[in-house]
Amino acid sequence: MNRFTVLLQKEWLDAKRSYKLLWLPVVFMFLGILQPLSSFYLPDILKMAGGLPDGMTITLPELTASEVLASALTDQFDQLGLIVIVMATMGIIASDKNNGMLAFILTRNTTLVEYLLSKLVGHAVMIAGSIFLGFLTAVFYTFYLYQAVSVARIAAGLGVYYIWCLFMLTFVIAIGALLSRTPAIALLSIFVLIFLKTITLLEGGFQILNPAHLSNQAVSIITSGNVLPHFFITMTVSVLLIVFCLIFATSYLSRKELPSM
Amino acid sequence: MHLLQVSQLQKKYGNHEVVQNVDFHINQGECVALLGPNGAGKTTIIKMILDINKLTGGKILLNGKRHDQMRKFIGYLPQHPTFYPWMTGRELLIFMGGLSNIERDILEERINELLKLVGLSEVENQLIGTYSGGMKQRLGIAQALIHQPKLLIMDEPVSALDPLGRRDILELLKVIKQKSTILFSTHILHDAEELCDKMLIINKGQLLVNGSIHQIIEQTQKPIFIIQAPRLSEWTHQLMNEDLIESIELTGNAAKVRVKNIEQGRDWLLSHILKAQLPIQKFELVQESLEEIFLRMVKSS
DSSP, X not given: OOHHHHHHHHHHHHHHHTTHHHHHHHHHHHHHHHHHHHHHHHHHHHHHTTOOOTTOXXXXXXXXXXXXXXXXXXXXXXXXXXXXXXXXXXXXXHHHHHTTHHHHHHTTTOOHHHHHHHHHHHHXXXXXXXXXXXXXXXXXXXXXXXXXXXXXXXXXXXXXXXXXXXHHHXXXXXXXXXXXXXXXXXXXXXXXXXXXXXXXXXXXXXXXXXXXXXXXXXXXXXXXXXXXXXXXXXHHHHHHHHXXXXXXXXXXXXXXXXXXX | OOSEEXXXXXXXXXXXXXXXXXXXXXXXXXXXXXXXXXXXXXXXXXXXXXXXXXXXXXXXXXXXXXXXXXXXXXXXXXXXOOOOTTSXXXXXXXXXXXXXXXXXXXXXXXXXHHHHHHTOGGGTTSBGGGOOHHHHHHHHHHHHHTTOOSEEEEESSSTTSOHHHHXXXXXXXXXXXXXXXXXXXXXXXXXXXXXXXXXXXXXXXXXXXXXXXXXXXXXXXOEEEEEXXXXXXXXXXXXXXXXXXXXXXXXXXXXXXXXXXXXXXXXXXXXXXXXXXXXXXEEEEEEOOHHHHHHHHHHHO
């Protein structure tokens, strides 16, 4: 058995013992349920809350099933979901680094690349599973309350969206390599990622270089079945940024004298 | 060829020299203590051998090869082994053994042997978070031995333990010593003396003495006059600035006086005592103990 597998097994055991393997999917499933339910029952909820004042009327837009699913991505996963992903991963490098475990593991002929890849793959699988299950519940309730949407579109959209999530993960890993204090790692990561997400609301050509724009691409795929222009450029840029974050983390950590026990 | 060869080892943080031109070597089968007060540079030297800290000068060879390519050669027990509190003792050994590429069935067998050796067989399935300090130290020793390293390096293996735990670990190390080459650091002379045949005494990053305990005593031992009398402090005060006197240590009503030349020193001291009409109760010439040698060297460096 090689060292990468050994490290990956350790990540898995850690996730099991810390219940991350349980709460991460559960949170995403909750977020997945929230969107179709709240969209569908909003008129009733308003009525039960006392209704609107006399004479005031609002028209709630008639949402299609695919729009409901798309907003599960942009309104739930991209906001609370993003924060949850950062929270779940903010300590994965910093804790090993600070308590000396990383330096200690490296005395065993292990390389930083093996170590970081085990962190990346372990959490990438966990995030993939959580997003899949979360979206599955959203799809289930949407199909039940609204109507069916093409499964192929949903799968393709979710696949594209996952690349944006992978970018979040590697970005947090890079910041975790750079900084030591987890609150600082969380704040900086959330700030930058939310910023990237927010500027996708703006018009402008620079969007194609923004990995958060993949979330818009996913929405477009789910609602219309087509991608927005320059899809492959955004995709390539995102993958390159992911690789860059990993290379940055590796070279920064290998140059630094790590704290040890 | 030496098992470990350290030459002109140097470590600087900015302008601060933590380790200065340290030279020593260790042969197969030896047990060597790295002895020095806190902050002497012991841990830094160990971490440089392990390639955790980078050298700013000098060379470290393990079996004639550069140390950064010979990591699997070394078993390492850190100063504060914390490991993962959510792992069980056995899981940690499986993890560390896996990182050293040991085949699974050989590993299982070796883990059983080591758990027996360090006396943790009964708690192997408990979480490390519930272990006591001594148990963590034992587990640390087991993981350091799991890949059957040529050299076992331990950073202060007994310093943080209570007297009972300390005794346990020392006895365990005596067993391990018969089969392995050991380098361990300590600030307690007694531990070094009990376990090892060779000592490296360092202070402020410099190697002061290097040799077997016998050699150190023979080559560096100095005689001391012990003078006991009431109201000594006034008298010793007058001696402070004399050329012949090297140092005076006053404890209660006894003074330990080191002189530069024994014959002259004795005559001078005696005549001076007479002159001062000091009512002495004791005037004795003794040889320094190892501890006194150690303290003198550390103080004078």
